[in-house]
Amino acid sequence: MAKSDKSGTRAIFVCQHCGREELKWLGRCPTCQEWNSFVETTVAAQASSPRHASPVSPPQELSQVVIEAADRFSLPLAEFNRVLGGGLVPGSLMLTGGDPGIGKSTLLLQVSALVARARGRVVYVSGEETLHQIKLRAERLGIKGDNLYLLAETDLEISLSQIEELSPSLVVIDSIQAVYLPELDTAPGSITQVRECTMRLMHWAKLSGVPVFIVGHVTKDGAIAGPRTLEHIVDAVLYLEGEPFSAYRLLRCVKNRFGSTNEIGVFEMKEQGLVEVENPSKAFLSQRFAEAVGSTVVPVLEGSRPLLVEIQALTNPTSFGLPRRTANGVDFNRLLLVTAVLTRRIGLKLGNQDIMVNVAGGLKIGEPAADLGIALAVTSSARDVAVDPELAAVGEVGLSGELRAVSQLDRRVNEAARMGFKRCLVPKVGASVTPSPKDIQLIPTSTLREAIRVGLVSKG
Numbered sequence: 001m002a003k004s005d006k007s008g009t010r011a012i013f014v015c016q017h018c019g020r021e022e023l024k025w026l027g028r029c030p031t032c033q034e035w036n037s038f039v040e041t042t043v044a045a046q047a048s049s050p051r052h053a054s055p056v057s058p059p060q061e062l063s064q065v066v067i068e069a070a071d072r073f074s075l076p077l078a079e080f081n082r083v084l085g086g087g088l089v090p091g092s093l094m095l096t097g098g099d100p101g102i103g104k105s106t107l108l109l110q111v112s113a114l115v116a117r118a119r120g121r122v123v124y125v126s127g128e129e130t131l132h133q134i135k136l137r138a139e140r141l142g143i144k145g146d147n148l149y150l151l152a153e154t155d156l157e158i159s160l161s162q163i164e165e166l167s168p169s170l171v172v173i174d175s176i177q178a179v180y181l182p183e184l185d186t187a188p189g190s191i192t193q194v195r196e197c198t199m200r201l202m203h204w205a206k207l208s209g210v211p212v213f214i215v216g217h218v219t220k221d222g223a224i225a226g227p228r229t230l231e232h233i234v235d236a237v238l239y240l241e242g243e244p245f246s247a248y249r250l251l252r253c254v255k256n257r258f259g260s261t262n263e264i265g266v267f268e269m270k271e272q273g274l275v276e277v278e279n280p281s282k283a284f285l286s287q288r289f290a291e292a293v294g295s296t297v298v299p300v301l302e303g304s305r306p307l308l309v310e311i312q313a314l315t316n317p318t319s320f321g322l323p324r325r326t327a328n329g330v331d332f333n334r335l336l337l338v339t340a341v342l343t344r345r346i347g348l349k350l351g352n353q354d355i356m357v358n359v360a361g362g363l364k365i366g367e368p369a370a371d372l373g374i375a376l377a378v379t380s381s382a383r384d385v386a387v388d389p390e391l392a393a394v395g396e397v398g399l400s401g402e403l404r405a406v407s408q409l410d411r412r413v414n415e416a417a418r419m420g421f422k423r424c425l426v427p428k429v430g431a432s433v434t435p436s437p438k439d440i441q442l443i444p445t446s447t448l449r450e451a452i453r454v455g456l457v458s459k460g
């Protein structure tokens with residue numbers, strides 16, 4: 001039974017896999033179907049829980065609420081600001097997730113140093129690395145560290161009281177899995193600890209007005225500390241992504257209470273830390289081998305930002321069993337759709353071919369506007385004919401082999417022009433671009449068949 005004792009705690013049972021709470025023990029979790037996952041846990045009783053401890057404030061008429069404008073602090077790191085929707089918001093709690101070793105500590109140490117220089121004290125709480133390790137990293141990153149205070153402490157209550165004495169302008173907790181609240185009787189990193197610590201920090205951030213970053217490790221199924229437990233509590237969720245083989249890192253915002261969620265920031269991991277990539281299109285195309293068979297350039301949109309990416313395809317006779325389709329960086333179902341349209345409407349024989357599609361540089365494209373690029377790359381490989389190297393292509397492919405309009409065509413075409421492309425295949429529907437770009441020729445096409453005829457360099 002859940003009973004509160006005098007110390008202000010109560011016992012409940014918490015699924016260690018998904019965080020579901022029950023008043024009594026269950027053999028199997030009704031939410032995630034995990035067996036034997038419930039553990040008896042002491043949590044702060046509701047009465048003293050931070051969620052309810054805020055000072056009582058009377059209802060206020062919306063028209064009377066005053067906005068303290070311009071208090072968003074923009075960092076001298078444009079890619080980071082972009083992702084945050086303009087800069088740091090006072091009192092916001094931001095979660096930064098990412099695979100092990102992707103560069104979370106590096107990024108936040110760099111951000112800490114920038115804030116320390118521009119705004120005064122920053123406290124970096126490290127529960128995972130020693131001060132010595134952080135110093136070594138700071139030296140490599142060229143950070144002197146004035147105004148940057150390190151705290152190697154895992155007890156969150158002690159950390160917060162130390163932090164309060166410094167009255168910092170930013171706090172970083174690296175990581176949320178390493179800190180704990182002593183009044184709870186579970187181990188650091190358990191679902192209960194992670195959640196209660198996050199709520200404690202949320203409360204602290206809101207009361208003090210200090211922005212707080214927490215680092216969260218991603219579990220093997222891709223969620224931070226148990227599926228979606230933390231995402232709901234915090235104000236913003238950032239993911240640092242990248243392929244192990246590539247030095248590019250994408251900072252992506254998946255939740256933001258203060259801005260748009262589809263902005264990305266592009267960085268490159270170097271010896272001196274994460275360096276902003278000012279011209280991502282150039283970077284993503286830098287290793288492109290013009291006139292390569294099976295390669296197309298597509299202007300995709302990431303948030304409001306146009307990016308040129310190279311889509312590569314390789315077709316190869318199936319040697320055993322069913323033909324395989326592999327999609328790296330493009331949506332698998334879009335690849336299947338495009339393959340089916342190429343087979344049925346264009347007459348390309350792909351039934352006995354393995355198809356691999358890859359996006360160079362480790363970027364992931366979600367939008368159907370890349371369909372035409374996939375189709376051209378696959379056709380190019382299957383026919384062993386290169387795509388026109390000065391051509392970019394964009395368009396959604398429909399099931400009858402028609403090309404469908406894409407959003408914000410002008411931005412895409414202008415980006416292609418800026419990167420020196422001479423021609424751009426676009427869907428005929430909605431093919432007007434204003435002002436009409438000077439250095440690039442628009443080629444409006446209404447069908448995939450027509451686009452392939454124009455886009456592939458004729459043999460001989």
Ligand SMILES: Nc1ncnc2c1ncn2[C@@H]1O[C@H](COP(=O)(O)OP(=O)(O)OP(=O)(O)O)[C@@H](O)[C@H]1O
Nearest residue numbers: 098099100101102103104105106107269270271272
């Ligand atoms: N000397 C170096 N030169 C270039 N890159 C380096 C160097 N040392 C470390 N790195 C990069 O930094 C990465 C580790 O960064 P960091 O420790 O910030 O990651 P993290 O996400 O905090 O990892 P963890 O999950 O272990 O906390 C390495 O994977 C590597 O890519």
Ligand SMILES: [Mg+2]
Nearest residue numbers: 104105106174
């Ligand atoms: Mg780290």
Ligand SMILES: [Zn+2]
Nearest residue numbers: 015018029032
């Ligand atoms: Zn569960």
